[in-house]
Amino acid sequence: MIKDIVVNLATGNSRDPTTAYAISVARMFDAQIAGIAMCHSPAIVAGGMEAVPADVIESLREESARAANGAIERFKQAAAQAHLPAEAQMVEASIGGTPRIFGHIARTFDLAIVAQTQPEAVTSTDVAAEAAMFESGRPIVVVPSIQKDGIKLGCILVCWDGSRTAARALADSMPFLERAKSIEVINVGNGRREAEESLAAVGRHLARHGLNCSAKALIADGTDVTNVILSHAADLSADLIVMGGYGHSRLREFVLGGVTRGILDTMTVPVLMSH
Template sequence: MKLILSLYFATYPDAISSKIAANSVALAKQIDASLHAVAINVDIPDVSNALSNYLLDLPYKIQEVEATSRKRSKVLLEAIAQEAEQGGVSLTTQELTAPPALMGDLAAKHSRYSDICLVGWAPADQTARMIAEGILFGSGRPTLLLPDSTDLGALGHVVIAWDGSRVAARAVADVRAFLERASRITVVTVTDEKPLPGEGIGERLALGLRTRGLVAEAVSIQAGDSSIGTALQEHALKIGGNLLVMGGYGHSRVRDFVLGGATEGILADLRLPVVLSH
């Protein structure tokens, strides 16, 4: 059965890098998936009054911002279409509209019809973070964060962050397509961050993966003075990992996400492609 990847990006207040076009298509091609690219254009509510109309010409400024957003989405969708045609990847596209504060909720609602959701990631891009959090905690689908600063290479070495939890197990199940194509899998357990459910949990998962015919090993590391998100990414890069897989911890408290330490560390400083599952 062919997987469906969905890519979500906003064009307000800034557009993501055009590199996301090549990277999302390259990812779909690697796992023989189809791609659905979704641009979320901004819809700014009209809060104008007579004074703002006179002094600021607010209605015109709103129309200008919305037109810029639509123009950016058209450019990016055309770039993705061109990449998909060249790469032989099946592509569909869609444009949605939402107020800035509801972009994450809208992305979560629509992403429930795909298998894996992609979000282009740039440092300090709060809109991308909002969309990623919305999908992660509201869609029931895994979220794959793609850095926009590097070209996506072969995801041959998959690194699994393993603590024996439900969300970690969910993450492993969600990336089966990547595991089946991996030349190497490393299960990493951080031993000094929190109590673990037992000894040898990483080796137990690695053994199960080897039983399934995959090449897998287990290692234990200590985070030390680093945050767990930083420690996991640094170790993954150190051993040549191309994709980090982990559970996404967090819950919503009056619509403000309260994130676990590892999830917050990843979202604050993304260094390689990361799959988060909740």
């Protein structure tokens, strides 16, 4: 059951597909929605050749505050147009402290909705996805930067590898699965019999919840698992992907690459992740 949602508001520009998507999710579940806009304290490097004038520091902070207040105003207007109860707040933090703070805020909400990570930029919006996943203990929905529409649940693709994080994501996605027109559960691997048995167990579990699903074991066959998932999602015209996030350590995935990292970088549809 989803009763409250928190969304990380984009302060950089007026187009914010994440906020629009979050509002559509709140409407679907008749949930309260809260927007968080970060106001950044300027990062001053100690030991520089010259001290940064106090008026310059204050000017930078005021500029960040204006951007945050602008994001809050756009959010409130969009929520009002959707006839949704909403609240919003500006939170002051350093750029480095933003991920932890947003993750802690998300702990008291049923769902956090954040923007897709942008590989070439490091902003408060970008780092919120991983922070919310690791710090909040709550499911998150990551919205791709190319998203144009609100939430649709014609088809949900569930990625299943039998891991703890996959089980957590499956449980957390139940409110979405209950509203889906179709559900497909996939396992991407070497096609062994164990995968089919595990998929059958998921099917029985969903059936006990009154949900029907199809299941398919996909063979990676040397192909990147991320590409297999996204290609299959495109074939199905999936509206949402459900998967566990960072089954391996975050450091290992950052250094060696991994499915979570790959999805965050190249996702084409919204993804519900749990850790």
